Amino acid sequence: MIDRTTLITYILIVLGFVFIPGPATLLTMARAASSGTKAGIATGAGIAAGDIVHTTMAIVGLSAIIATSALLFSIIKYAGAAFLIYLGIRAILDKVPIEMAARAPSISAARAFRQAVLTEVLNPKTALFFLAFLPQFVRPENGSTVLQLAVLGVLFVLLGLLSTVVFAVGAGRLGNLLRRHSAIARWQGKVVGSIYCAIGVRLALQER
Structure with a gap:
């Protein structure tokens, strides 16, 4: 099993990653601000589900294929960007209509979740990140490599979900306030x- 020092170091580094606003955070905040806290949290959950897929890919080696295939990387990258x-x-x-925007969220939580999963899965940079980052904390002397990768991946997903929920709640409350003002609501979607x-x-401009 992973030793305590490695685990604590990993958790501190990941906390730094997930609480620094990045694309996933911006997506969550934008969805929460426009469609409410529930949709924002669903977006964060969808991103977490996508990261579980990437963790699985890293464990079974599929991410390595993406890393070595320029064509496959480009296909996934442009599909996600599109x-x-x-x-x-x-x-x-x-x-x-402004009165509808003030009364109800513009997208359901289920739909927000599905869109977030697809968006995250179609981000090849995330796949390469998991492939490059997780093995840095695997120690052969600590036992099964697969088990260590799985534990590290799940921890990353849980900490990432925690951060997106925090940002979603904050952005959702701000969005509720903004939607009470018609002039702001009119431009919110834009x-x-x-x-x-x-x-x-x-994402489209990212290099490998």
Whole structure:
């Protein structure tokens, strides 16, 4: 099993990663601000589910294939970027009456969860991160390599979920406040959509 020193070091490093706002955090906050805290938390849960997929891929070696195949990396990268940009354009173009925006969230938690899972799974950079990061804390003398990778991956997912829930609750409360003002509500979808598009473009421009 993983020794205590390695485990504590790993947890501290991961906490630093997950509480520094990145694409996953921005997606969660944007969804919470536009569709409510519940949808934001569902987005964070979807990202966590996607990270479980990446952990599994790292364990079985599929991430290594992505790392060595330029074509496969590009296909996954551009598919993920296109999906994010699609979500962004839809959010920008949606014309929801202001009174409806103030009464109800614009997307269900279930739909937010599905979109977040797909977005995270289609991010090859995350796959490469898990492939490169997790093995740094595996020690052969501590027993099964597969078990150590699994434990490290699950810890990363749980800490990441904790951070996205915290950000979702904060952004959801702010979004509820903003939606009471019609002028802000009118532009909220455009701002959220622009964030999605920006993250999509960033993903498309990522290098291996």
